[in-house]
Amino acid sequence: MNQSNRNIDAALDGVDANRRANLRRMILKSAFVTPIVASFAMAGLTIEDAAQAQVNTTASGARPVTTSDRRLKTDVVRIGAHDLGFGIYRFKYLWSEDEHIGVLAQEVAEVLPSAVVRQPDGFFAVDYAAIGMATRSARQESVAPAA
Secondary structure (H helix, E strand, O other): OOHHHHHHHHHOOOOOHHHHHHHHHHHHOOOOOOHHHHHHHHOOOOHHHHHHOOOOOEOOEOOOOEEOOHHHEEEEEEEEEOOOOOEEEEEEEOOOOOEEEEOOHHHHHHHOHHHEEEOOOOOEEEOHHHHOOOOEEOOOOOOOOOO
16 A cells, blocks of 8 residues: 555544545545545535535634644645744645645644634644734745735
8 A cells, every 4th residue: 555545544534434435536536626625525515515614713713724634634844833833844635736835733733722623524724814824835935924
């Protein structure tokens, strides 16, 4: 079993067998375009449900959060450090070849738990505005403060 398959299996650990088989097939066929779609799929929602779903929020207010769970990332390389002490990383999501720059929710939770929420699917998401950052694709040169 290659590393990608091990990462996918680890990310889907705990998801019931029927959903796991469907999600594995979709991930391997690159059907996911954003972490949000993956989050809805893992929670068993359809795209129609997604349009009506409530946005996860943190204690900092009704701001959207970004899936940032370490279990959903591969090729993770630390490229810097946030002023609060957690790492800033270059990574790919399991379902994409695009590189991103951001944080690991598990590390943020240790320092600023109010900026992290557990989504209905069990994966963690970060309110990037609460940590003064914006997520970026790796093609952009730096991680800029949130507007």
